[in-house]
Amino acid sequence: MMATSPYEDLTLTTWRNLLVLAVIFHAVRTKLDRLYDMGTQTNSVRLVLDQLALAAQEASVDSADGEDEEAVLGKAVKAWDANLYTALGHKALEPDARNLLTQIRDLVSHSAPNNPFQMLFAAIEAKTRDVYGEAWRPAVLSVAHINSHPRPGAQTGTDPYTVTARTPWPPNGGRVKVELHVYCDKFGPAAFAVLPMLLTHECVCHVPARQDKAKNDSLFAEGFMDWAACRFLREWAGALDPELASAARMHAQRLTEILTQHDRGKEAAARRQGRGAAEALFSWFEWKCKLPPDEAGSRVARLAVELNQMDSSIRLKDHFVALLEQPFPPALDGLLRRWVAGEIDTRQLFVAALSCVPFPGRSS
Amino acid sequence: MKASAILAAAVALQEFRVRQLAAYCGATPEEVEAALATAPGWIEPTGPQQWRVVEPDAIRTAVRSAETPESLQPTTEPATDAVSRARLIARLVVAEETLIECGTEESPALRQVMAATARNNVLQVLAQLTPEQGPWWNLEDPGPSWRTESFNSRIQAARETAQAEIALPRLRADFELASLTGREAAGEPVPADDLVRTAAWLRDVLKVIVDGRLDRLLQRFIDLAIGLAGPAGLGQPGASARTRLLVTLAWRRVRRAAELDARQASDRMLLILQQLQKERDKLAGRDTIGLYRVIEHLPDGLNRLVVYRDLLELLPSKMTCHHQKELLPDVVVEAVADSAASDHLAWIAGWLGDGLDQSPFDSESALIGQAAHVFNDVVHTATDMDASLILRGDQMRMQLLSLAKAPARK
Numbered sequence: 001m002m003a004t005s006p007y008e009d010l011t012l013t014t015w016r017n018l019l020v021l022a023v024i025f026h027a028v029r030t031k032l033d034r035l036y037d038m039g040t041q042t043n044s045v046r047l048v049l050d051q052l053a054l055a056a057q058e059a060s061v062d063s064a065d066g067e068d069e070e071a072v073l074g075k076a077v078k079a080w081d082a083n084l085y086t087a088l089g090h091k092a093l094e095p096d097a098r099n100l101l102t103q104i105r106d107l108v109s110h111s112a113p114n115n116p117f118q119m120l121f122a123a124i125e126a127k128t129r130d131v132y133g134e135a136w137r138p139a140v141l142s143v144a145h146i147n148s149h150p151r152p153g154a155q156t157g158t159d160p161y162t163v164t165a166r167t168p169w170p171p172n173g174g175r176v177k178v179e180l181h182v183y184c185d186k187f188g189p190a191a192f193a194v195l196p197m198l199l200t201h202e203c204v205c206h207v208p209a210r211q212d213k214a215k216n217d218s219l220f221a222e223g224f225m226d227w228a229a230c231r232f233l234r235e236w237a238g239a240l241d242p243e244l245a246s247a248a249r250m251h252a253q254r255l256t257e258i259l260t261q262h263d264r265g266k267e268a269a270a271r272r273q274g275r276g277a278a279e280a281l282f283s284w285f286e287w288k289c290k291l292p293p294d295e296a297g298s299r300v301a302r303l304a305v306e307l308n309q310m311d312s313s314i315r316l317k318d319h320f321v322a323l324l325e326q327p328f329p330p331a332l333d334g335l336l337r338r339w340v341a342g343e344i345d346t347r348q349l350f351v352a353a354l355s356c357v358p359f360p361g362r363s364s
Numbered sequence: 365m366k367a368s369a370i371l372a373a374a375v376a377l378q379e380f381r382v383r384q385l386a387a388y389c390g391a392t393p394e395e396v397e398a399a400l401a402t403a404p405g406w407i408e409p410t411g412p413q414q415w416r417v418v419e420p421d422a423i424r425t426a427v428r429s430a431e432t433p434e435s436l437q438p439t440t441e442p443a444t445d446a447v448s449r450a451r452l453i454a455r456l457v458v459a460e461e462t463l464i465e466c467g468t469e470e471s472p473a474l475r476q477v478m479a480a481t482a483r484n485n486v487l488q489v490l491a492q493l494t495p496e497q498g499p500w501w502n503l504e505d506p507g508p509s510w511r512t513e514s515f516n517s518r519i520q521a522a523r524e525t526a527q528a529e530i531a532l533p534r535l536r537a538d539f540e541l542a543s544l545t546g547r548e549a550a551g552e553p554v555p556a557d558d559l560v561r562t563a564a565w566l567r568d569v570l571k572v573i574v575d576g577r578l579d580r581l582l583q584r585f586i587d588l589a590i591g592l593a594g595p596a597g598l599g600q601p602g603a604s605a606r607t608r609l610l611v612t613l614a615w616r617r618v619r620r621a622a623e624l625d626a627r628q629a630s631d632r633m634l635l636i637l638q639q640l641q642k643e644r645d646k647l648a649g650r651d652t653i654g655l656y657r658v659i660e661h662l663p664d665g666l667n668r669l670v671v672y673r674d675l676l677e678l679l680p681s682k683m684t685c686h687h688q689k690e691l692l693p694d695v696v697v698e699a700v701a702d703s704a705a706s707d708h709l710a711w712i713a714g715w716l717g718d719g720l721d722q723s724p725f726d727s728e729s730a731l732i733g734q735a736a737h738v739f740n741d742v743v744h745t746a747t748d749m750d751a752s753l754i755l756r757g758d759q760m761r762m763q764l765l766s767l768a769k770a771p772a773r774k
Contacts, residue, residue: 130387217461235390261450269457273485276451292427294369298376298388315474319481322458325488329501342378342420357501359480360546 003068006115009144009179016060018143018184019069019115020076024052025192027111028104032247035100036160036189044097048080048087049188055079069113077108084108116192117143117180121199123240128203131232135309139176139207141199146181151258160190161255165198167206169214178202190251196240197233197252204229210311217266220307220317223274224324228304230256231297277324278304281336284326288333289340299340306346320353331356368430370399374407375420375427382413452489452530456538457577459485463541464580467587472549479546486539489530490515493522515539531573537565541585544592554592556641563589563637567630579626586622586633590615593640605720605731607653610672610695611640612728616767617694632693639692653696656713658706665703673697674735675712677760678742679705680750712742732768736761 005015028035038045059076084105088098121141129136149156150164162183167176178199182191205225206214215221233252237245260272278300285296307317323332332353339349373389374380380388386396400407403426406419417423462482466475484500491500497518519532540562547554566582593611603611614636622629643653656675660668669685673695679685683705689698701709719738720731743757 127387130381130383133381133384217458219458232387235388239390239392266457266461269454269461272451272454273458276454292368292372292424292431294372294389294427295376295424298373301388302376313474313477315469315477315481318462319477319484322481322484325484325500327499329499354477357480357484359476360483360543360550 003065006118007143009142012065013060014145014184015143016063016069016072017056018145018182018187019113020056020059020073021052021184021187022116022192023073023111023113024056024077024080024108025189026114026116026244028107028189029193029241029244029247031100031104031107032189032193032244033250035104036193036247038097038100039189040157040160042094042097044087044090044093045100048083048101051083052080053185053187055083073111073113077111081105081108117141117195120195120240121178124196124199124203124236125207127232127236127240128200128207131204131305132208132309135208135210137171137176137208138174139178139203142177142179144179144181145184147183149183149186150181156186156188159258160188161194161251161258162186162188163191163194163198165202167202167214169206176207178207189247190254193244193247193251194255196237196244196248197230197255200233200236201226201229204232204305205308209308211314211317212312213314215314215318217270218314218318219270219274219277219321221314222267223271223276224278224321225274225304225308226256226271227275227278228301231301274321277321280324280326284328284336285340289337291340303339303346303349307350310347310350312350316350316354320350323353323357329356366430367395367399367402368427370396371403371407371423372427374400374403374415375417375423377417378420379410379414379416382415385415452492455485455489456530456534459483459489459538459542460577460581463538463545464577464584466545466549467584472551475549476546479542479549483539483542483546486535486542487515490518490522490535493525493530494518497521531569533565533569534573534578537562537569537581540565541581541588544585544588548588548592556593556637556644559589559592560634560637560641563630563634567634570627570630579622582626582630582633583619583622586615586619586629589633589637590619593637605723606655606717608728609720609731609735610653610655610692612731613674613764613767614692614695616732620767621694635690635693639696653692654713655717656710659698662700666700667703667706669699669701669706669709671697671699671701671709672713672716674739674760674764675709675716677756678712678739678746678753679708680746681752682750683708685709708746712738715742729768732764736764736768739764 003012005012007015010018025032035045035049039049040046055076059072059079063072063075084101087093088101088105093101118141121139125139146164149159149162151159156162164181166179166181168179171177180195180198205221205228209221211221230252234249237248240248256275260268260275281303282296282300285291285299286293289296291299307320323329327333328336335344335349335352335356338344339346344352370385370389370391374385377385377388382393382396382400385391386393389396391399400415403423406422406426407415407417410416459482462478462485466478469475469478487500491497497514502514519536522532522535540558544554544558544562562585566578566585570578570582618629618632618636621632654670655672657670658667659670662668670691673687676685676687676697676699683702685699685701685705687697687699690696691698716735716738719734723730723734725731725734739757739761743753747753
C-alpha cells in the first residue's frame with residue numbers, strides 16, 4: 001500500500017522529513033531549551049543538530065513510497081544515533097554537551113512515530129472548545145511547507161521561529177482550517193517549542209471569531225486577544241504536555257518579544273498596543289477594583305473571549321481596545337465597574353463604551 | 365491547582381460550566397468540582413455541570429486570605445508613568461495606519477469610528493508627553509469644529525517634553541486629518557480653511573521627516589480633500605464644465621505626483637487648495653478659473669494671460685509664450701505671449717470651451733476625454749504650421765487619457 005502525506009499541501013517526502021524532526025524534538029522535549037541554547041553556543045551541539053536535519057532528509061528521500069512512517073523514522077534515528085555516538089566519542093567534547101547529548105541519545109531511542117502536530121492541535125482545540133462552549137467552531141489542522149523564514153529578512157540566529165500559522169478568513173464550510181506553515185529546512189528545537197503558542201493563538205483568537213473580516217494589524221484580534229491566548233497557554237501548558245510545558249512557555253514569551261519589540265511595522269505596533277491595553281485593564285482590575293490577581297487575569301481573558309464571539313466589525317472591536325489607556329475615561333470606568341458587578345453584560349459594556357469619548361463629526 | 369485560584373476564576377466568569385472554568389484556570393474538571401465543594405452557599409448550581417456565583421465578595425475575601433501577601437500585590441504598575449517610548453511610537457503608527465485605511469473603508473459609520481480610534485491614539489500620545497495637563501480624554505470638546513484650545517495649548521506644552529521620534533507637527537497633522545476624516549464620514553461640511561491648514565501641516569512634516577507612512581498619509585489626505593472639495597473646487601456646486609475640467613486635472617495630477625514624490629506633491633496640494641480658496645472668494649466678481657483670459661496688455665503687442673497650461677503644448681514653435689508662474693499647479697499658469705500666440709491660444713480655448721459646454725457627458729473623466737478629443741482635432745488642423753505638433757499633441761492626449769482612467773477614491 002502506498003504511503004501518503006496526511007496534508008494535501010505537503011509532499012510525502014517533505015512530510016516524512018518534517019515528521020522525523022518533529023517526532024525527535026517531541027521525544028527530547030524535556031531537553032529542548034537546553035538543546036536550543038547549546039545549539040546556539042556550542043559547535044559540537046550545533047553540528048549534531050545539522051546532522052539531525054541531514055539524517056531526516058536522507059531518510060525521507062531514500063525511503064520507498066510503500067514504507068511506513070515507523071520505518072522512515074527508524075532509519076533517521078539510527079543514522080542520527082550514529083552521529084551522536086561519534087560526537088560522544090570525541091574526548092574534547094565539553095562536559096555540558098556530553099551530558100546533554102547522552103541524555104538526548106537515550107530519549108531518542110524511545111521515540112514513537114505519532115504525529116506531534118496533530119497531538120498538540122487536538123489537545124489545544126479541546127481546551128479552547130471548553131472555553132468557548134457553543135460558540136466554538138470545529139477546526140482542522142493543515143501543515144504546509146514554506147520556502148523561507150516567515151518573517152522576511154529574519155535570521156535564525158536571532159529569530160529561530162521558522163514556523164507560523166494562519167486561519168484563512170472567512171471560514172469555509174463547517175470546519176475552520178488552521179494552517180501551520182513550516183520552513184522545513186530550518187525547523188529546529190525552538191520552532192518546535194513554539195508550536196503550542198502558535199496553535200493556541202489561532203484557536204483562541206481566530207477560529208471562533210465573529211467579525212466582518214480578517215485584519216493582521218488589528219489591535220483586538222492580534223493584540224488584546226493574543227494577551228488572552230498567552231494567558232491560556234500559561235495555564236494549559238502543563239496539561240497539554242507537562243514535559244513540553246517549560247519550553248513552550250519560554251519560547252512563547254520569546255516569540256512575543258520578537259513580534260512586538262523587534263519589528264517597527266504596523267502589525268507589531270498593533271500587537272504592542274493591543275497587548276498593552278489588556279495589561280492596562282488587568283492593572284485597573286487589580287488597583288481600582290481591588291480584585292485578586294487570578295480574578296483580574298481571568299476577567300480580561302473572559303472579556304476577550306466574549307468580545308471575540310460577538311458578531312461585530314473588527315473596526316469597532318479595535319476602537320474599544322484603543323480606549324483602554326489609563327486613566328480610563330470616566331464613562332468607561334463606570335461601565336467597567338458595572339460589568340464587574342454583573343449589572344451589565346459584555347455586549348452592553350461594548351456598545352456603551354464605544355461612544356464614551358465623542359466621535360469626530362457632528363452627527364455621531 | 366489551588367482551590368483559591370479556581371474560585372477566583374469562577375468569580376470572574378460569574379456563570380460557568382465546569383469544563384469552561386477548568387479551561388480558564390488550567391485545572392482539571394475534578395479539581396474544579398472539589399474547589400466548588402469548598403464554597404457552599406457562595407456558588408450554586410443552575411443546571412447539569414452549570415454553576416453561578418452568588419456571593420462574589422465572600423469568595424474574594426476567602427481567596428485573599430488563602431493567598432500569600434506577595435501574590436496579592438498588583439503585578440504591574442499602572443501604565444500612566446511607565447509607558448515607554450516604544451508604546452508611544454506604536455500608538456502613532458496605529459493612528460496613521462488607521463487613517464490611511466479609511467481610504468478603503470466603504471462604510472461612513474465605520475470610517476467615523478476609525479477616525480475616532482486614530483484621534484484617540486493621537487490624544488493619548490500627546491497626553492503622555494504632557495501628563496501635568498490631565499488625561500487624554502479631557503482634551504477634546506465635542507464641538508463641530510474639533511479645534512480646541514486645549515489641544516493647541518497641549519501641543520505648546522509638549523514642545524518641552526517631546527521626544528525625537530514624536531514630532532509635534534506630525535501629531536498635529538494626524539489630529540487634523542482624523543478630524544477631517546470624521547467630519548467627512550459624518551457628512552458634515554468642512555471649511556476650506558481646515559483643508560488648507562491640514563495641507564500646510566502635512567507639507568511642514570514632509571519637509572523634515574522622510575517616512576513612507578507619511579507619504580501614504582498625504583495620498584489619503586489628497587483623496588479626502590478631493591472628495592470634500594469635489595470636482596468644482598471649494599463651494600462651487602454649479603461650476604461650469606470648464607472649471608470642473610481644470611480642477612479635476614489639478615486633483616488628478618497632484619494625486620499622481622504624490623505617488624512619485626510626496627514632498628513635492630505636498631507643496632502643490634497646498635497651493636491648489638489656497639488657489640481654490642482665492643477663487644471661491646472671488647466668485648462674487650465672476651473672476652473664476654478659466655481656460656484663457658487676458659489680464660493685461662503689455663508693450664510690443666505682448667499680453668499677460670491666465671491660461672490652461674496644456675494649451676501651451678499646442679502652440680506652433682514659431683509663436684512665443686513664456687510661462688511665468690503656476691496659479692493652479694500643473695493646470696493653470698500665468699504667461700506672457702505675443703499676439704499670434706495669444707490669438708492661437710484664444711482659438712484653441714474657444715474650441716475646447718465650446719466642446720465642453722456642448723458635451724452630453726457630465727463625469728469628470730468624460731470632461732478630460734473631451735479635452736483629449738479636442739486636442740487631437742486641433743493638432744490635425746494646425747499641422748501645416750508645425751509638424752512637431754503631432755508628436756506633442758499625441759503625448760498630451762495620451763497623458764490626459766491616462767488621467768481620465770484614474771480611479772475615483774473616497
